[in-house]
Amino acid sequence: MNSGSMRPSVVILAGLVIGLALGFAYTWFYLPAPRDQIAASQLPAADKDRYRALAALAFAANGDRVRAEARLQRLGEDRLSAVIDAQAQNAAQAGSAAEARALADLAAALRSPQTAGGPTQSLPGIVTVTTAPARRAVTATPPPAFLPFASPTPPVAERLVFRLTSSDAVCDPALPQGLLQVYVVDADGEQLPGVRVSVTAEGGQTDVFYTGLAADMGPGYADFLMSPQARYTVTVGDAGEPATGILAPVCERPGGDPYMGGIRTRFRP
Amino acid sequence: MRGGRFLWFLISLAIGIVLGLAAGWAAAPLRAPAGAxxxxxxxxxxxxxxxxxxxxxxxxxxxxxxxxxxxxxxxxxxxxxxxxxxxxxxxxxxxxxxxxxxxxxxxxxxxxxxxxxx
Known part of the structure; x- marks a missing residue:
């Protein structure tokens, strides 16, 4: 085709169309527009979950509640402890035990009133824990200085040998049938949050959950729904003595109808 | 006269490229996932x-x-x-x-x- 025979409008239109195609293709394939940077509060839900989990793991590592709280405030969420409680429960159900424990500890720490120790004092190489620990202290010994590169040691509560001190049948039709209630307390009777509870059915299936995830029931509370006629073994903490033969009782309604009741248990070192 | 048409072609091509770049960038958020x-x-x-x-x-x-x-x-x-x-x-x-x-x-x-x- 001879451009000399083309009308000016066709030439201009052809130039525009070709230019548009070239420009669009270039940006599409080679030069994408820079994406806007976003704040942590604008993260999608999945990334917010990752951020919270990371904040909890960092809190488990350094015990710095002030810093953990400041980090979580970047997400711009209300009712922090409730959100983290829910995430801890999800993590426990997904089998992420360490993450669930860290989240439960962080939620418990956020719920507890701040100690007068003030924010963590940071020194090069050494971080000294001066804020409240995630779990309540079970001895009068103050929390030790935390060496960032020391090998991790299990939290105090996890090293205690918890034993079953009471087990009571609960016949309350208002409660879910087969409800196993677990209360974990320290030597002084104070409830302990974030303690691992494992329940193993006769068939061998084990469920793991943590105390303190039901905020309205107390920091040392956890529960589990038992199946009818199944016997369970409950172990609290990493070194706890297994409580065997736990079986949901048969209760009677006022009219005489039987139903599966629950059990209230209490564990302490 | 032919040189004039070629000049208009170049000018319109340049305008088209600029518009194409703008359109490509404007469309970028549509194909990019939400901020992560x-x-x-x-x-x-x-x-x-x-x-x-x-x-x-x-x-x-x-x-x-x-x-x-x-x-x-x-x-x-x-x-x-x-x-x-x-x-x-x-x-x-x-x-x-x-x-x-x-x-x-x-x-x-x-x-x-x-x-x-x-």
Whole structure:
């Protein structure tokens, strides 16, 4: 085709169309527009979950509640402890035990009133824990200085040998049938949050959950729904003595109808 | 006369390219996923890296740290951590925090996949 025979409008239109195609293709394939940077509060839900989990793991590592709280405030969420409680429960159900424990500890720490120790004092190489620990202290010994590169040691509560001190049948039709209630307390009777509870059915299936995830029931509370006629073994903490033969009782309604009741248990070192 | 048409062709081509570039950039958000961790602004990204470094300081698991850093974007995780140290310096983080991140970088260097690409 001879451009000399083309009308000016066709030439201009052809130039525009070709230019548009070239420009669009270039940006599409080679030069994408820079994406806007976003704040942590604008993260999608999945990334917010990752951020919270990371904040909890960092809190488990350094015990710095002030810093953990400041980090979580970047997400711009209300009712922090409730959100983290829910995430801890999800993590426990997904089998992420360490993450669930860290989240439960962080939620418990956020719920507890701040100690007068003030924010963590940071020194090069050494971080000294001066804020409240995630779990309540079970001895009068103050929390030790935390060496960032020391090998991790299990939290105090996890090293205690918890034993079953009471087990009571609960016949309350208002409660879910087969409800196993677990209360974990320290030597002084104070409830302990974030303690691992494992329940193993006769068939061998084990469920793991943590105390303190039901905020309205107390920091040392956890529960589990038992199946009818199944016997369970409950172990609290990493070194706890297994409580065997736990079986949901048969209760009677006022009219005489039987139903599966629950059990209230209490564990302490 | 032919030279005049060619000139108009070039001018319209240039205008078309500019419009095409603008249209391509305008359409970019439509094909890009919603903002995610890799789009975090610098202070939040730096805090993310510091959290990873603190966890690494406690558990010494460089592979897990690399996995957590990989959520921040496509560049090699080692570079992500190095950039975070630079940003942390500018943002006034303490020497202790910088040391913690530096040790993370040191740990990441033991991972072959964390080597920065040339």
């Amino acid at each position: 961790a890799q789009d975090l602004q610098s202070p939040d990204k730096t805090e993310w890296v510091l959290m990873v470094a603190e966890v690494y300081a406690a558990d010494g698991d460089a592979a897990a740290a690399a996995q957590r850093l990989a959520q921040l974007g496509a560049p090699p995780v080692l570079r992500v951590a190095q950039e975070a140290i630079i940003n942390a310096t500018q943002l006034g983080y303490t020497q202790s925090d910088l040391d913690t991140m530096a040790r993370l970088v040191h740990g990441l260097q033991s991972l072959p996949s964390a080597e920065p690409q040339p």
